[in-house]
Amino acid sequence: MRSALVCASIGLCCWVQAAKAQTVLPQDIPNAAPNQWFTGSLEAPSPALPKAGMLAIEPYAVLQFDTGAYADNGHHLSTNDNASTAETLLVIKYGITNRLTVEALPSLSRSWNSQSHSSGAGVGDLPIELEYRLTDGNYHNGAPSLTLDLGVTLPTGEYDRLSKSLNGVGQGAYLLKQGVVLQSLFDTPGNHPVRIRVYASLFEPLSHPGVNDLSVYGTSQGFAGRVRPGISGQWGIGGGWALDRNWVFAVDLVQNLARGYRLTGVDGGGSAVATTGPNTSNTALAPAIEYNWSANGGLIAGVEYTAAGRNTASYVAPQIAVAISF
Numbered sequence: 001m002r003s004a005l006v007c008a009s010i011g012l013c014c015w016v017q018a019a020k021a022q023t024v025l026p027q028d029i030p031n032a033a034p035n036q037w038f039t040g041s042l043e044a045p046s047p048a049l050p051k052a053g054m055l056a057i058e059p060y061a062v063l064q065f066d067t068g069a070y071a072d073n074g075h076h077l078s079t080n081d082n083a084s085t086a087e088t089l090l091v092i093k094y095g096i097t098n099r100l101t102v103e104a105l106p107s108l109s110r111s112w113n114s115q116s117h118s119s120g121a122g123v124g125d126l127p128i129e130l131e132y133r134l135t136d137g138n139y140h141n142g143a144p145s146l147t148l149d150l151g152v153t154l155p156t157g158e159y160d161r162l163s164k165s166l167n168g169v170g171q172g173a174y175l176l177k178q179g180v181v182l183q184s185l186f187d188t189p190g191n192h193p194v195r196i197r198v199y200a201s202l203f204e205p206l207s208h209p210g211v212n213d214l215s216v217y218g219t220s221q222g223f224a225g226r227v228r229p230g231i232s233g234q235w236g237i238g239g240g241w242a243l244d245r246n247w248v249f250a251v252d253l254v255q256n257l258a259r260g261y262r263l264t265g266v267d268g269g270g271s272a273v274a275t276t277g278p279n280t281s282n283t284a285l286a287p288a289i290e291y292n293w294s295a296n297g298g299l300i301a302g303v304e305y306t307a308a309g310r311n312t313a314s315y316v317a318p319q320i321a322v323a324i325s326f
Contacts, residue, residue: 042300042319049325061087065082067314085110122169123156129150152175152177160216193242203234263275
């Protein structure tokens with residue numbers, strides 16, 4: 001209940017701010033917005049699909065190169081053996097009704113550093129969610145649409161009993177997701193339509209999985225215990241500014257926050273273990289350029305990189321995606 005109120009409050013504040021922003025626009029700007037083609041941005045989630053039976057797919061290819069780490073005080077540090085990851089993920093959305101959409105996000109990834117590499121491509125945890133568009137947007141005055149989403153992340157990725165630490169690609173726990181997405185589309189002087197998405201999501205663990213041997217939680221061979229993952233959240237804003245009908249400049253600002261996990265158990269030597277992981281955060285930017293060949297197809301490419309953080313790695317992640325809808 002508390003988390004639902006947090007998401008609702010964030011959504012309401014974003015809606016008010018978006019509505020205020022539109023009052024400065026002239027009333028005689030031509031309505032180019034409904035004819036503009038968009039694909040991105042790279043990170044901001046999209047609202048529920050506009051009609052029943054519609055299918056949208058968006059495969060991503062991502063290369064992430066760690067470039068160091070942020071200390072607890074936010075200072076950036078150089079680190080040895082920075083990890084690199086190649087990931088492919090697929091956003092799949094299907095319109096159940098004109099307002100209700102189901103989405104799944106399967107992924108595969110493989111990691112390596114100068115000392116080792118993962119045994120092969122690993123299947124990550126699987127997010128599945130329902131999205132409901134509560135209100136439609138109005139491109140005449142820029143009033144945003146409002147989509148609420150509710151979902152669960154299935155722990156399909158390896159997280160313990162690992163042969164190598166780089167094989168870890170999951171958390172082991174079921175996670176409940178609650179979120180809100182606001183999308184505003186409007187014209188600007190010069191006939192360059194702008195689309196803005198503001199969103200927030202909260203993830204709460206639904207299970208406290210067992211942890212054995214080498215794991216993503218820093219345990220080693222012989223450990224046996226349980227972990228209580230911390231609550232995490234994400235919020236961000238993504239925008240697209242049309243250069244013309246086909247070409248769009250897009251950019252994202254993303255903030256991730258997570259409480260530390262609580263790990264208890266017994267190590268390989270029989271000693272009791274009770275540790276708490278650090279709270280983490282990072283702020284990332286993701287500029288991109290997109291080319292849209294129709295209202296139902298486009299390509300976007302860009303680079304996401306961390307600008308600040310605490311107790312987490314810094315990284316640079318070039319990526320490319322193709323969006324197609326039927």
